[in-house]
Amino acid sequence: MSIFEIEIRKMEKDYAIQMGSSNLRFGPGVTREVGMDLVDMAIKRVLLMTDANLSDSFPVQTAIESLTKNGIEFEVFNKVRVEPTDISFKEAIAVAQEGEYEAFVAVGGGSTIDTAKAANLYVSYPNDFLAYVNAPIGQGKPVPGPVKPLIAIPTTAGTGSETTGVSIFDLTDRHVKTGIAHRYLKPTLALVDPENTRTMPPVVAASSGLDVLCHALESYTAKPFNQRPLPERPILRPAYQGSNPISDIWSLRAIELVSQYLIRAYQDPDDMEARSNMILASSMAGMGFGNAGVHLCHGMSYPVSGMVRDFYPDGIKTDHPLIPHGMSVVLNAPAVFRFTGSACPDRHLNAAKLMGANTSSIGDEIEDAGPLLANELIKIMQALDVPNGLSAIGFTEADIPALVEGTLPQHRVTKLSPREAKADDLAILFKDAMQWW
Ligand SMILES: NC(=O)c1ccc[n+]([C@@H]2O[C@H](COP(=O)([O-])OP(=O)(O)OC[C@H]3O[C@@H](n4cnc5c(N)ncnc54)[C@H](O)[C@@H]3O)[C@@H](O)[C@H]2O)c1
Incomplete structure (x- = not known):
């Protein structure tokens, strides 16, 4: 291909769209099903992520009951920062890397679901923190392949993070939010349960x-x-x-x-x-x-x-x-x-x-x-x-x-x-x- 042809190609416009579909279950009470879903996915050990305000909340307690009842081994990380930062993401990634978890369960608002996506990505494909972050702030490298399963249970209505391949954080030293975006980050399953938003301030x-x-x-x-x-x-x-x-x-x-x-x-x-x-x-x-x-x-x-x-x-x-x-x-x-x-x-x-x-x-x-x-x-x-x-x-x-x-x-x-x-x-x-x- 000549340089001229390459230039023309660069100027060409897209002609197609790709609909990345979300695997989503909606209904009052579906949070109770999370343990059964993990059993059906042959997963035995997970990290449940949430923020400190939600630790004792109805949605988190319901998810924990379901994991216990279905024999899923789990640990709880409740230190998600509300409006996460690069620093809080790195803390979550470090915890996620320690435990050899087979999958992640995020129960919370966008802050929690986004933190779980980032933890999952860097556990699956370790790299410099800015490697996958959107260019020009980061290097904008594409996510190399599928990540581990993530079940997202939103408690706000909401960011829609349970359906997207996006994870947003505040880059502290630049005082600006940015993110990581790739289809592979979409949660494996979203459990969208209207019962979970009753306590939103x-x-x-x-x-x-x-x-x-x-x-x-x-x-x-x-x-x-x-x-x-x-x-x-x-x-x-x-x-x-x-x-x-x-x-x-x-x-x-x-x-x-x-x-x-x-x-x-x-x-x-x-x-x-x-x-x-x-x-x-x-x-x-x-x-x-x-x-x-x-x-x-x-x-x-x-x-x-x-x-x-x-x-x-x-x-x-x-x-x-x-x-x-x-x-x-x-x-x-x-x-x-x-x-x-x-x-x-x-x-x-x-x-x-x-x-x-x-x-x-x-x-x-x-x-x-x-x-x-x-x-x-x-x-x-x-x-x-x-x-x-x-x-x-x-x-x-x-x-x-x-x-x-x-x-x-x-x-x-x-x-x-x-x-x-x-x-x-x-x-x-x-x-x-x-x-x-
Ligand atoms: N990934 C995406 O596609 C996407 C899209 C939009 C926004 N975001 C990001 O999501 C974050 C915002 O998320 P959010 O608006 O869902 O809120 P949040 O997760 O930041 O939570 C806000 C507050 O509400 C509390 N809370 C949440 N649910 C509650 C409930 N049911 N009962 C009582 N308290 C509850 C939390 O503890 C917290 O104090 C931002 O960082 C934003 O940039 C991501």
């Missing part, structure tokens, strides 16, 4: 539910898969491929469910119908964005989380300041959708309609769809008592250059924005996001 119900909404909105409005460059080999096709007709189905249904049930689930944890539909929406959005990707709301959230100073959210027991993940995402979202609206107005309009927007004011002015969607987001943020913009969680305009600098290397997600956001654009978006009402 309201701030977690709100922030994790808004994370679901942003997953769905971002994957639906992401740059289409056929505008990405064609990979050299099928294995190099990224997990986050851009919006595509299969992911759209999951994302659109998730937007509907969140719009219908999130406020109810937040206001009344005993509303089983609302809770069930929220955890279902979380997994559905996961199946959508796990293959399509997310874009600027998430890309901009990573430095917001990494630069936290002294924010301690009401209702979360924590020994370190933290901004709940979904909160760090949604606070950027109205600014992002105002900005991206012009790139695919029909999609922004459709999403706003699903959220219940009155579209009569739009008429033929479809370019107003971005602001319309942003307004729907602001309404739901107010109903869920979300802080009023980045300024309410400790940021000032003096932080904007650092926030922009932390967003620019998040290529895995920022490149999927339907409208390119350069440094100057990001600065305007962060300025917009300082206060919402």
Whole structure:
């Protein structure tokens, strides 16, 4: 092949999508089945991972009872850090390496499931910590092959981490979140049990539910898969491929469910119908964005989380300041959708309609769809008592250059924005996001 042909090939666009499917069981009480699943997989010894707040919780105790009843040998690692870091990942990896476990069981929110994915990866294929971390922050090496079995039991509704091949952490010395992403990291089985979210503190119900909404909105409005460059080999096709007709189905249904049930689930944890539909929406959005990707709301959230100073959210027991993940995402979202609206107005309009927007004011002015969607987001943020913009969680305009600098290397997600956001654009978006009402 001549250099000229190689250049042409590089400019070619992708023509295919690959749907990595998730093996998922949904239903109230399925946590009780985990021991039987491990027996059926011929697994005898596992590491059960969770965070300290959840150690004595109903979901963890139910999983432990099931392991015991089914004769599975296990140890519990309950030191997952809420909003994990490279340091906490390395601690978990070290424990996982010591015990010769055949498989992992993660019971918790995204922090726990992501920590279990990383522990599993480095136990299966030991390497320098940054080897598999997304480029340009890490070396971005693909995961070499299948990892050990991981059963994920989410307790938030949620990150959708039980369905994705993504593991996110905060790189401490750079004050920025990044991650590892590969299809091989997808959990072997997700046990999605609505009983497990009953005890979520309201701030977690709100922030994790808004994370679901942003997953769905971002994957639906992401740059289409056929505008990405064609990979050299099928294995190099990224997990986050851009919006595509299969992911759209999951994302659109998730937007509907969140719009219908999130406020109810937040206001009344005993509303089983609302809770069930929220955890279902979380997994559905996961199946959508796990293959399509997310874009600027998430890309901009990573430095917001990494630069936290002294924010301690009401209702979360924590020994370190933290901004709940979904909160760090949604606070950027109205600014992002105002900005991206012009790139695919029909999609922004459709999403706003699903959220219940009155579209009569739009008429033929479809370019107003971005602001319309942003307004729907602001309404739901107010109903869920979300802080009023980045300024309410400790940021000032003096932080904007650092926030922009932390967003620019998040290529895995920022490149999927339907409208390119350069440094100057990001600065305007962060300025917009300082206060919402
Ligand atoms: N892998 C992915 O695809 C993906 C996607 C989105 C977000 N994430 C990551 O996931 C993390 C956030 O996860 P999260 O929002 O699920 O929350 P989390 O795991 O960080 O937990 C938040 C808090 O809620 C508590 N909690 C969780 N479930 C509870 C329950 N049922 N009852 C009582 N307390 C409960 C935890 O102890 C913790 O204090 C972030 O690090 C984020 O970057 C990963």
